[in-house]
Amino acid sequence: MNVATDDAVRLDSVTEITWTQLVGACAMPEVELRELVAYGALVPRDPDAPTWTFEARALVVARTASKLRHDFELDAHGVSVVLSYVERIEQLQSEIRRLRAQMG
Amino acid sequence: MMKYKDYYEILGVARDADADAIKTAYRRLARKYHPDVSKEKNAEAKFKEMAEAYETLKDPEKRAAYDQLGRHAPGEDFRPPPDWGQHFAQGQGGFDDIDFADLFAGLAGRQGRASGPRADRAMAGSDYEAVVRLSFDQAFHGTEIDFTLSALEWSPDGSMRRVPHRVKTRIPRGVTDGEKLRVPGKGGKGINGGPDGDLYLDIEVTAHPLYRVSGRDLYVDLPLAPWEAVLGTSVNLPTPGGSVALRVPAGTRAGQQLRLAGRGMARGGGTPGNLLAIARIEVPTTLDDRQRALYRELSEISNFNPRAQLDEETAR
Structure with missing residues (x-):
C-alpha cells in the first residue's frame, strides 16, 4: 500500500506557531499555559500583540512543562521554576559539547 | 505474552x-530518576517503570484492578484471570497484543477522564513519540525515514489495542543530536470528530569519525607538519559537502x-553554520641524520x- 511521505517540521527559533496551535499541542489547560507566560517560562514574540505567536521551540518547552507537571505533580509556578533549571542544564550541556568539539 | 510487574516492589512500598506512603515513595524516586535532571544510569527506563507503577497505584480503581490480578514473580509470563476482563477491561477484546501497563490505561479513575470513547464527545487523538537514529550523513543532507511503531489506540469495541502505525517522513537537512521534530496530524486518530494527534520525533545522530558537531558548527582536526605551520601551505580538506582546498597561512599556531x-x-531559513579546522602541529618522531642536523642548526640560530x-614567571 502506498503511504504518502510527510514533512517533519523543526521545532526551532525560526519556525513560528500561534497561541492556538501551542494550546492545542499541549496536555496543559490554557489557563496554566497563560501562567507559564506570566512567569516568563514561555515568551511570546511580542507580548503586547493582541494575538500571541511564539518560536516553534516554545512547543518543546510547553511539552516539557506538561511532562514535569504530570511527573512531579507541580503547579504552574513550580513548573516554571524547574523549567529554568532544565534550561540552565541544557545551556551547560551545550557549552560542554562546544568545548569537547573544539578540544577533539 | 505480557510479563508481570510488581508495582509495589518497584516503588519500594x-x-x-x-x-x-505511595505518593512519598514516588516523589523520592522521581527526584532521583527523572530523565530531565538525573545522571543515574538507565534513568529514563527506571523512571518509566516507576511512573507506570505510580499511575496505577495512586488511583483507587486502578489499584483495585491491579490487586485483583494476584501476586506473581516479577517478569513471569502472565495473563489476567478469566473473569478479570469482564470486571475491569473495556470491551471484550483479548490481552494478546497489549503490554502489562496497557491493562490499566483505559480504566476510569477519580483523577482520570472517563474511560473509552463516548459517542457524545469529541476527543483529540493521542500524540505519538518515537526515537529516530540517523547517521551523520543522513542528518547533514536530510533523508527519508520509513518505519512502523506500535501505538496504543481505542478499538471500536471500546477496548485498547496496540496497532502498527507506519511512519514515512522527510527529515530536513541539518538536524542535530537531541533535536525534536513534529509531524502534524500523524499521531493517533481523533475520536468523534476530534483532531488527530501529532507525531514527535526525538533525533539521535551517530558521531562521525572526523567531524564534531557543536550547534550548527562543525569542528575537524587539521594535522600540520611544523614547516607547514611556519611557512604556510595549501591542504585538501574533506568536508561533508565535498573536498575543498584550504589555504593555511604562514605562522599558524x-x-x-x-x-x-x-x-x-x-539552518532552516538561515545561513548554515561553519566548518572550523583546528590546527594541530604534529612532529616527526623518526629523523635521519641530515634531518636531525637541520633541526639542530635551526635550534641554534633561532631566537x-x-x-x-613561563621564564618571566620563574624569574620573579
Whole structure:
C-alpha cells in the first residue's frame, strides 16, 4: 500500500506557531499555559500583540512543562521554576559539547 | 505474552501502603530518576517503570484492578484471570497484543477522564513519540525515514489495542543530536470528530569519525607538519559537502581555528553554520641524520622562545 511521505517540521527559533496551535499541542489547560507566560517560562514574540505567536521551540518547552507537571505533580509556578533549571542544564550541556568539539 | 510487574516492589512500598506512603515513595524516586535532571544510569527506563507503577497505584480503581490480578514473580509470563476482563477491561477484546501497563490505561479513575470513547464527545487523538537514529550523513543532507511503531489506540469495541502505525517522513537537512521534530496530524486518530494527534520525533545522530558537531558548527582536526605551520601551505580538506582546498597561512599556531564559512550544518531559513579546522602541529618522531642536523642548526640560530611567559614567571 502506498503511504504518502510527510514533512517533519523543526521545532526551532525560526519556525513560528500561534497561541492556538501551542494550546492545542499541549496536555496543559490554557489557563496554566497563560501562567507559564506570566512567569516568563514561555515568551511570546511580542507580548503586547493582541494575538500571541511564539518560536516553534516554545512547543518543546510547553511539552516539557506538561511532562514535569504530570511527573512531579507541580503547579504552574513550580513548573516554571524547574523549567529554568532544565534550561540552565541544557545551556551547560551545550557549552560542554562546544568545548569537547573544539578540544577533539 | 505480557510479563508481570510488581508495582509495589518497584516503588519500594508494602502492598498495604496507604496513598500518602505511595505518593512519598514516588516523589523520592522521581527526584532521583527523572530523565530531565538525573545522571543515574538507565534513568529514563527506571523512571518509566516507576511512573507506570505510580499511575496505577495512586488511583483507587486502578489499584483495585491491579490487586485483583494476584501476586506473581516479577517478569513471569502472565495473563489476567478469566473473569478479570469482564470486571475491569473495556470491551471484550483479548490481552494478546497489549503490554502489562496497557491493562490499566483505559480504566476510569477519580483523577482520570472517563474511560473509552463516548459517542457524545469529541476527543483529540493521542500524540505519538518515537526515537529516530540517523547517521551523520543522513542528518547533514536530510533523508527519508520509513518505519512502523506500535501505538496504543481505542478499538471500536471500546477496548485498547496496540496497532502498527507506519511512519514515512522527510527529515530536513541539518538536524542535530537531541533535536525534536513534529509531524502534524500523524499521531493517533481523533475520536468523534476530534483532531488527530501529532507525531514527535526525538533525533539521535551517530558521531562521525572526523567531524564534531557543536550547534550548527562543525569542528575537524587539521594535522600540520611544523614547516607547514611556519611557512604556510595549501591542504585538501574533506568536508561533508565535498573536498575543498584550504589555504593555511604562514605562522599558524597550534589550536588556531581556520574558518570555512557556510560549510557547517544547514539552518532552516538561515545561513548554515561553519566548518572550523583546528590546527594541530604534529612532529616527526623518526629523523635521519641530515634531518636531525637541520633541526639542530635551526635550534641554534633561532631566537624563538615559546616559554617566554613561563621564564618571566620563574624569574620573579
